[in-house]
Amino acid sequence: MEILFTKPSPRAYNNLRKSSGIGGEKNLEPTEIALENSLFIVSIYDNNKLIGFGRIVGDGGITYVVSDIMVDKSHQGKGLGKLIMTKINRYFEENCNEECYISLIANKPADKLYSKFKFNYLKDFEVGMKRKK
Secondary structure, X not given: OEEEOOOOOHXXXXXXXXXXXXXXXXXXXXXXXXXXXXXXXXXXXXXXXXXXXXXXXXXXXXXXXXXXXXXXXXXXXXXXXXXXXXXXXXXXXXXXXOOOEEEOOOOOOOHHHHHHHOOOOOOOOOOOOOOOO
């Protein structure tokens, strides 16, 4: 297994989206742009196959979003999601302060993983929202 802090190919990213169960393929051109504009990337390979991935997007100063945490189904339950989040958490510890706004949207049961890395549910008077196209 190899951990790299570089972007995978859009095709490898799409293959992992499918094999992890996170979702279907994205168009390759916008995927290339998205990967290129990421602030921080963790890619895990097994025999040159992308099996784990996570990234941070944002402005690099105040606003950060954890995105695309995914692990190939055949490798889930082996601590790779936790490893990805440990690397992402280290980035935040080294590059952010208490004024930074760090967020994510999680699918259950992944919320249990994120709670181990200082992510909490919103307070009763706060809401999370997602814009539809």
